[in-house]
Amino acid sequence: MEQLTRYPDRGGDRRLLDEILDEGVVAVLSTVVDGLPWSIPIAYVRAGDLVILHGSTGAGALRHVAAGAPATLTVTHLDGLVVADTAFDHSMNYRSAVLRGPLRVETADAGELLDRFVDALLPGRSAEVRANSRKELAATAVLTLRITDENWIAKARTGGASSSEGGWSGVLPLRKGYARVEPSPGQDLPVPASVLAAVSGR
Amino acid sequence: MEQLTRYPDRGGDRRLLDEILDEGVVAVLSTVVDGLPWSIPIAYVRAGDLVILHGSTGAGALRHVAAGAPATLTVTHLDGLVVADTAFDHSMNYRSAVLRGPLRVETADAGELLDRFVDALLPGRSAEVRANSRKELAATAVLTLRITDENWIAKARTGGASSSEGGWSGVLPLRKGYARVEPSPGQDLPVPASVLAAVSGR
Numbered sequence: 001m002e003q004l005t006r007y008p009d010r011g012g013d014r015r016l017l018d019e020i021l022d023e024g025v026v027a028v029l030s031t032v033v034d035g036l037p038w039s040i041p042i043a044y045v046r047a048g049d050l051v052i053l054h055g056s057t058g059a060g061a062l063r064h065v066a067a068g069a070p071a072t073l074t075v076t077h078l079d080g081l082v083v084a085d086t087a088f089d090h091s092m093n094y095r096s097a098v099l100r101g102p103l104r105v106e107t108a109d110a111g112e113l114l115d116r117f118v119d120a121l122l123p124g125r126s127a128e129v130r131a132n133s134r135k136e137l138a139a140t141a142v143l144t145l146r147i148t149d150e151n152w153i154a155k156a157r158t159g160g161a162s163s164s165e166g167g168w169s170g171v172l173p174l175r176k177g178y179a180r181v182e183p184s185p186g187q188d189l190p191v192p193a194s195v196l197a198a199v200s201g202r
Numbered sequence: 203m204e205q206l207t208r209y210p211d212r213g214g215d216r217r218l219l220d221e222i223l224d225e226g227v228v229a230v231l232s233t234v235v236d237g238l239p240w241s242i243p244i245a246y247v248r249a250g251d252l253v254i255l256h257g258s259t260g261a262g263a264l265r266h267v268a269a270g271a272p273a274t275l276t277v278t279h280l281d282g283l284v285v286a287d288t289a290f291d292h293s294m295n296y297r298s299a300v301l302r303g304p305l306r307v308e309t310a311d312a313g314e315l316l317d318r319f320v321d322a323l324l325p326g327r328s329a330e331v332r333a334n335s336r337k338e339l340a341a342t343a344v345l346t347l348r349i350t351d352e353n354w355i356a357k358a359r360t361g362g363a364s365s366s367e368g369g370w371s372g373v374l375p376l377r378k379g380y381a382r383v384e385p386s387p388g389q390d391l392p393v394p395a396s397v398l399a400a401v402s403g404r
Contacts, residue, residue: 025280025283025294026278026280026294026296028230028232028241028276028278030230030232030239030241030274030276031239032234032237032238032239035234035237035272036234036272036302037232037233037234037239037272037273037274037302038274039230039232039241039274039276039300040276040298040300041276041278041296041298041300043294070237070238070239071239072232072239072240072241074230074232074241074242074243076228076230076243078227078228080384081227081323081324081380081400083324083327083394083397085331086331086332086334086338087316087317087320087327087328087331087332087333087334087338088334088335088338088341088342090320090323090324090327092227092228092245094228094243096243098241098242098243100238100239114289115289118289118292121283121292122283122285122292125285125289125292126289129287129288129289129369130288130289130367131289132289132290133290136288136289136290139290140290160386160387161386163386163389165332167331167391168385168386168389168391168392168393168394168397169385169386169389170383170384170385170386170393170397171384171386172380172381172382172383172384172397172400172401173380173381173382173384174379174380174381175377175378175379175380175381176377176381177376177377178283178374178375178376178377179374179375179376179377179378180374180375181372181374182282182372182373182374182375183370183371183372184362184363184365184370184371184372184373185362187365187370187371189369189370190370191370191372192285192370195285195370195372195374198283198374199374
């Protein structure tokens with residue numbers, strides 16, 4: 001883990017990192033193109049020490065800039081707005097992780113990694129649908145970032161608000177998780193177990 | 203607006219950009235340090251054509267790398283998980299914006315910008331608390347990124363899921379907004395109007 005100079009008390013361990021990664025779905029991937037920062041939002045999942053990303057092979061920018069280039073992957077959860085009785089003491093409850101690393105393009109294991117991708121979002125989903133076809137695999141670029149002991153930082157701010165001058169203070173926690181299941185119109189098939197698991201789990 | 207090559211139908215106009223920015227609270231700020239990408243989560247608000255950021259002047263990294271350096275600011279909203287009947291067609295409903303620009307360090311207008319910051323998150327809050335003290339202002343670095351006609355891109359994916367093979371499909375929308383107001387323990391002061399406005403508005 002990198003060292004936190006400013007908020008050492010907000011530095012987290014690997015358990016915090018995994019919690020942050022596992023609760024999120026979309027990260028911001030940044031790299032450097034022609035000396036300039038380049039960023040995109042991207043879905044990801046964690047599987048052990050691997051963070052798995054994927055995109056269309058038609059999305060050339062992703063493939064060309066991300067493979068082997070230095071990259072950061074940032075995941076942020078806003079957990080609450082912290083309201084203090086002075087403007088200065090207002091804050092946020094949040095958890096965030098920044099991982100660094102070159103991305104690796106996966107080819108041999110692409111199908112298995114994509115199964116792990118969908119199963120991380122919808123537990124057991126890969127067994128409910130047919131395997132990816134050769135054509136689908138060819139259209140999909142799979143990239144991984146390996147978590148090591150030193151290529152990430154995780155931070156969290158939790159807790160209440162300060163009321164240093166006797167005024168009102170409090171926290172506004174954000175809603176989390178999936179709101180409901182919205183089946184596509186006109187179908188009366190049973191909701192898959194993977195979907196029920198995802199909705200009850202998040 | 204920059205051009206979207208891959209998903210031209212997902213490209214958005216300025217109204218979409220403002221919607222994305224105004225609904226968010228935390229962005230990812232990325233820049234380049236010694237040729238490497240550098241990213242942090244950071245709270246922001248939009249006020250007209252300005253995106254306002256702030257941090258502690260003690261957080262030297264923010265001030266030194268962000269002032270004048272090329273930067274991206276990325277805001278992402280995951281709106282729903284899109285479940286298709288093939289693994290390949292699973293998708294996300296999302297809205298995202300990436301802004302580019304050098305950041306400007308604001309000094310003369312710092313106090314006013316900080317008022318706009320807190321008022322954007324909690325409507326009317328700056329009038330409920332005392333003005334920032336000179337000491338508080340000195341401890342706060344205020345940065346802005348100006349929205350122009352060409353330094354941003356906004357994208358959205360909305361709608362349903364495809365069921366190309368007759369299996370179940372649907373969408374899992376995410377919960378949004380503040381869950382409740384949690385006053386600090388042991389106080390019986392009335393909840394400020396700004397807090398009630400924020401909770402009802404998001």
